[in-house]
Amino acid sequence: MTALRRHRALHAIWDRGPGWRGALATVNHTDIGRRFIVTAFVFFCIGGVLAMLIRTQLATPGSAFVGPAIYNQIFTMHGSIMMFLFAIPMIEGLAFYMLPKLLGGRDMAYPRLSAFGYWCYLFGGTILVLALLFGVAPDGGWFMYTPLSSKTYTPGINADIWLIGVTFVEVSAMAAAIEIMVSVLKLRAPGLRIDQMPLFAWYLLVTALMMLIGFPPLILGSILLEIERAFDWPFFDPNRGGDPLLWQHLFWLFGHPEVYIIFLPAAGVVSTVLPVMARSRIVGYGWIIAAILALAILSFGLWVHHMFATGIPHMALGFFSAASALVAIPTGIQIFAWIGTIWAGRPELKLPMLHIFGFFVVFIIGGLTGVMLAMVPFNWQAHDTAFVTAHLHYVLVGGFIFPMLAGAAYWLPHFTGRRPIERLGKAAFWLIFIGFNLTFFMMHMVGLLGQPRRVYSYPEAMGWTWYNLLASFGSFIMAFGFALFALDVAMQVFLGRRSQRNPWRAGTLEWAMLLPPPTYNFASLPRVADHDPLAADPDLATALARGEGYLAEPRHGWRETLAGDMLTGRPEYIVLLPGNSLLPLVMAIMTGGFFLSILGGVYVLAPVFLVAVAACGWRWAWRVGQREDLGAIDAGCDLVLPIHGEAPGSPGYWGSVLAIVADGTLFATLVFGYAYLWTIASGWPPPQLIAATPFAAGLSVIALAAASLAGRRAGAVPATAATRRIALGIGSAAQLAALAALVFEIATAVPPPASHAYAATVMVLFAYAAVHVALALLLMVFAWNRVGAGFVSDRRTAELRVAAMWQDYAAVVTLVVLLVTKVPAMLS
């Protein structure tokens, strides 16, 4: 087959299809990645306009530009948009677009999940922005502290919009985290060992792990606060055993790792672009990986440094202050590795390098003010002032925006297939750099002079006028810089000259393809044995186009890529990826319906949409699942491999493992909240505990143990279809009995949840267990139907193993819930 015929055949398989239907149904990672990036940039522009409004208001004392109510909405939405609708989705977009190309694959592990995540993000973000247009946007600050965000002080739907909209968007982030981890660990090119993986993939792997563990506390907090607002269950009400500080703990358990979740991928861009610009290899590859691993874990021990002024005891402050200072060490290691890389090479001051220069200056200043704020005595002086606002902007703009601008300048020829216009880009850089520093350096100063953050006005006598005026002036210079950047991109897209392949002479795989990239990335998949495969073999791109790699022959309309061993990259099986479908869009619409019915208080509709989501999920899994044994088939280069459904450790299996990790984190956080209230909050022990009767609880434990045994029997090999069906039938019946016992407990044993935070928390714990038993039941019934349809064999048991895994998880959480609720009641 000639290269051109191969291109046409592969393109026909991987293309989105014509018209609107094709645009809506596409699941290709290049399309989804681009959409995330463009949508995130649109939200960035909206957030930027809000920032301009803030600076216009503060430019002069006593300004009447906007009133305080609108101002509250503007600064809340500015922060929320930049954090939730711009930064994280931009990372997701870059990861989706870049990872398969960087790792030598053809797509992400779950293309339909990518599409579903995008639609959730778009719909959730749209809810937030529409609220702004209608004047009902959130107005309690981007971290939504209670009691300000509780029903008493925010009676409208402003806070609900934040809680619902952000949670909707977080569905997308959780999906992306799982997808990135599985893609990096399993879907690398043959031979690409983990210790030779591009640093950007390491950064994204660690970031995804952090997202997996960092986002559930926020999702839980949002659920609890929304329940409190909707049904008056007092999790955060100190008069009924709640504690407003529980919200702060839940929020910052997410919020501080979030800073590193944003920083690490951007640092990955620096580690990728810098060596190319310096004409050198990265110095300290292993040290950098060690540093990002340390950052990832240490960052989960810092959250209380956002709460230093809340009256937490000195010793606890000391724990978190020490951890906050420690985290500077791995960051410093990365900085020195980058400086060493520049030192070892012959740097060229092209546009990406200029943005990296901006990153160094701004981020290091932000890091130093961060160390200042980590020290409790200074923190108390600067708390809640504009100094903190300036610091976080130095960290986030320095640590995210400048690296992303460097990445944009570096990869735009890849996206567009066209050359950049250097002068325009350089002018944009200088405007952004000068404008940013003028704005936020002044904000440091005025913060030290005592200006609180989030004030909508100030009297002239405070002496803050000139600082604010200069800051506002700087912000408009910066805005012109971003406008020039957008113009530069537009001109490159529409007027730029054709770019050559690999214009920067980089060594990574994403440049081993046509520009802009074809829908399938690589005509055949490479074998990789070097950190910089393109540097080791400059003719690699041509060889791959000629079909000299793996999976070179298009067949049966299959979307094929390879999966391998997590460490060595040794090929294990061929993954058949699902094609274009409207199902992700429909499912996202149903999910949106669920969230909107809660937002509108039409609770009767919520279960209807939930059933619709479950139906979509059922159809999705039914159609994607393999239906017959195919045996081992040719993968090219004398390699014969099974299909993913017939191999152990399929992407679906690992996705379920990671989903359980995230779910388990949410559950652990819920138990933490329960223990926290019991230990710290006033009004405990509660006036009424759960009924101590153990019968229903014992029944549910026995039934779930039986269901777990049945699940294992169903997945055992060898077994006949009839044996599997009987085991699954028994398991489902046992699950149904356990669910009934839990519902009985909820109805009869738990005190009224609005009476005390204890009762509310216990009710949520039981509801959590019941929901998971119901989910496990659904999966087991699904597996029962698959066996009945003849779609399961001794070679294809992945669906049974996934159902059994969720059943085991449901059993464990139910046992924990019963232990932490019933035992104290029995002992009292």
Place this chain on the structure above:
Amino acid sequence: MSALLRVLAGLIGWAAGFSILYGLHGIACARGWSAVDVGLLDLQRLVLGLAWLGGVAAIAVWTLVTWRTPPGAMPLLDRLALGSAIAGLFAMIVSGVPIVMTDPCRGDSAPGTVAGAGCCEKTQPTLSVPRAADAPGKVLPVHFPADSVDHD
């Protein structure tokens, strides 16, 4: 997967030790352990100190095990596992220093913030939260009940 978990083990050890210290600290303050003298120390410092030393010892043992483990197929992962163990050990040592240097349960708070969390008295101030929307330029009061907050 186990090789990757080994790479993170030292740091996860620190995370576990740090969580235990913080959890024990909350319980100790709630139960008033700092007021119970046990020889030269109070009960809170004794329990937290033992937990700290236990954490340090456990990670130190793991570091030693990692140091003595024969090299595997991927030297980088071995080095990362050792680096993670050393980093976890160092972090654990530093994290516990406040046990011997700071006041066990006294908390101070900045005016206008919610105080009393983690304190044995389980007191909460009532806040009348200033809302900018109420009246532009009007200064609204923040009321704390007497003795609920330490003002040094």
